[in-house]
Amino acid sequence: MKEIIKVKGIKTVFGDKIVHDGLNLSVNKGEIYGILGPSGCGKTTLLRQIVMLEQFQEGTIEILEKDLNYISLKDAQLLRQCWGVLFQFGALFSSLTIGENIALPLKEYTDLNDKIIKEIIEFKIHIVGLKFSDISLYPSQISGGMKKKAGLARALALDPKLLFLDEPTSGLDPISARDFDKLILNLRDLLGLTIVMVSHDLKSIHDTSDRFAVIDNKKIIYEGSFDNIDSIDNRFINNFFQKGI
Numbered sequence: 001m002k003e004i005i006k007v008k009g010i011k012t013v014f015g016d017k018i019v020h021d022g023l024n025l026s027v028n029k030g031e032i033y034g035i036l037g038p039s040g041c042g043k044t045t046l047l048r049q050i051v052m053l054e055q056f057q058e059g060t061i062e063i064l065e066k067d068l069n070y071i072s073l074k075d076a077q078l079l080r081q082c083w084g085v086l087f088q089f090g091a092l093f094s095s096l097t098i099g100e101n102i103a104l105p106l107k108e109y110t111d112l113n114d115k116i117i118k119e120i121i122e123f124k125i126h127i128v129g130l131k132f133s134d135i136s137l138y139p140s141q142i143s144g145g146m147k148k149k150a151g152l153a154r155a156l157a158l159d160p161k162l163l164f165l166d167e168p169t170s171g172l173d174p175i176s177a178r179d180f181d182k183l184i185l186n187l188r189d190l191l192g193l194t195i196v197m198v199s200h201d202l203k204s205i206h207d208t209s210d211r212f213a214v215i216d217n218k219k220i221i222y223e224g225s226f227d228n229i230d231s232i233d234n235r236f237i238n239n240f241f242q243k244g245i
């Protein structure tokens with residue numbers, strides 16, 4: 001299967017703190033790929049590096065065959081339109097309605113007219129499981145689960161090939177979290193997405209991801225499916241997966 005993201009030898013340093021040191025992973029087209037690891041191991045930083053929001057000091061990241069170390073400004077702008085991102089605290093703009101929030105990337109990156117934008121908003125609202133009447137509500141008027149769905153609809157506005165999710169189920173009650181997992185699986189199938197997801201939610205990673213990576217001690221200590229996790233003896237993995245308990 002084609003590798004759509006290749007991360008090789010990444011070193012990340014903040015001041016005197018080394019966060020990643022020789023980190024490698026690859027994400028295949030069409031898969032849901034989880035990123036796990038202890039708090040502060042650099043999961044969100046890695047996600048931000050992949051979407052060109054954060055620098056790295058050594059190594060290469062290739063995404064859709066573009067090497068981020070050598071990408072031109074024009075290609076970087078085109079690449080940004082190939083993905084959608086739902087950050088953990090990537091709040092919706094509170095002064096805009098849900099519909100206006102979803103319209104933002106369409107207004108920024110396209111010259112589509114208002115009628116087409118309205119149709120796209122209605123379609124995105126529908127596929128994330130919100131109601132048409134939610135379009136005119138403000139973020140303060142909807143629940144946490146609905147906010148995540150609205151953020152997802154905004155991330156999907158430009159029909160991305162890739163979707164990046166940072167802790168998508170955090171702050172949700174268990175029923176909403178499982179509902180969100182099902183939505184992610186359905187959207188992958190419906191839209192043919194490749195999804196990279198950082199999460200602390202073991203059930204979510206277990207139920208959705210095809211493969212996942214575990215970052216610990218600055219490196220990837222495991223990459224694969226759940227099938228082989230028993231072969232790894234690491235404190236975080238043993239605790240996280242409740243092995244030997």
Ligand SMILES: Nc1ncnc2c1ncn2[C@@H]1O[C@H](COP(=O)(O)OP(=O)(O)OP(=O)(O)O)[C@@H](O)[C@H]1O
Pocket residue numbers: 014019037038039040041042043044045046
């Ligand atoms: N811009 C920055 N400047 C300095 N230090 C940073 C910066 N961004 C991240 N860090 C540090 O890098 C480390 C990794 O942070 P990051 O948020 O990527 O971890 P994480 O694995 O996502 O954590 P969590 O699971 O708690 O969300 C932390 O020690 C953090 O304080």
